[in-house]
Amino acid sequence: MTQQVALFVTCLVDLMRPRIGFAAIRALEAAGCDVIVPQGQTCCGQPALNSGDHAHAAALAKQTIEALEPYAAIVVPSGSCAGTIRCHYPEIFEGDADWLPRAQAVAAKTYEVMAYLDEVLGWKPESISIDATATYHDSCSGLRELGIKAQPRRLLKAIDGLRLAPLAGEETCCGFGGTFCVKYPAISNAIVGEKADAIDATGADLLLAGDLGCLMNMAGKLHRDGSTVRAFHAIELIAGMGDGPAIGEEP
Template identity: 60%
Template structure:
């Protein structure tokens, strides 16, 4: 008797949808190669994190209801972003405190929501993937992925088997990049000072490539590196793991 494939709903995220669709395609490839049946609900929008972080609980709640309704029938929900996965997994239940029905639905969704590399390693037990990339790379641990979801070893385990790729750690890979969603808009001078320190740490490694699992962080660091004249290439970890890192890097113009 054939074992049914895990039914996975991919929550693409706003940033991936608008700025880096290749990350979504890479996530689908990784999940399908791992034996999953992947669906991408067309009606999905935002997870509600910007509204939640700005104090607009009503707006965040409305978006959370939509996400719950769209994704609660899947076996698993996978997100190529630590911050959006953290919003669903950690903060959704809090949005519905005092509402037992919605709270239960939020908790059930939270329990089966995973960041992409964590799902591949911790849930599916996927071995490192047979792909290649010639060069050196360093990895940035995003705040939400690391501190809310415990994503640290999983991407490094998968990257360890990329043929030709050498990982060189930053002095402080866990330090914030200064993005923080709306934080970089509200507190731009502080955000710029934080990313100054981050890019200095990145450049001190002498690597060719910067990787992370959160597109917001990557866009922020790529922009700063470009303004500083750095030639470090910036990509989402899923693009390298899926063997789809062939087009322009993040922050580079599409030809």
């Protein structure tokens, strides 16, 4: 039986690297899903929420809930956006008798895409190969809010020829932190500098993660430091799209 899922693309993927969205669709379809991309989606409200702008965060949350609630499952190629919907939407509407149950219902059926493929569907990529060594960074929101850790690694281990190199401090923040990197650029740059050094020390060809914001931050620092490590969202490799331009290489 085909499972219908709604893809919440995220505004960063939509604006900066749409191929992540297409990779998510390809992997989900390979796993037997019928993927719908709801037209009413925009931003989940995370930047406003992180900045203390409760009114705008709530407005965006309402818009997102209305766009997503008709679907049986919602998948997101971002641990931070999935975490916002799953963990923080019910907090936003705490005490609101009308919106709290709607927020809770949407939260309960929202999944990070790799967790959905691995845990819910029990799927693994087939007939995909890449001769490379990769290292993996665990993004903060996905790891701490959703427990995204083993799921992407299980999927990646099914790719022929791909070797995974351990990353020192793999669970340590990369310094992006959404609006943190804008508010505290010097601290952010110091943190990502340490992360870039650790990535280079692995000897890996590829840097993988599950959040585009983190990947853009790390890829930018690696590029500025002259590193040859190329960055991809893990779902790109899992979907067989690891032969395209890396993050930051697009024309």
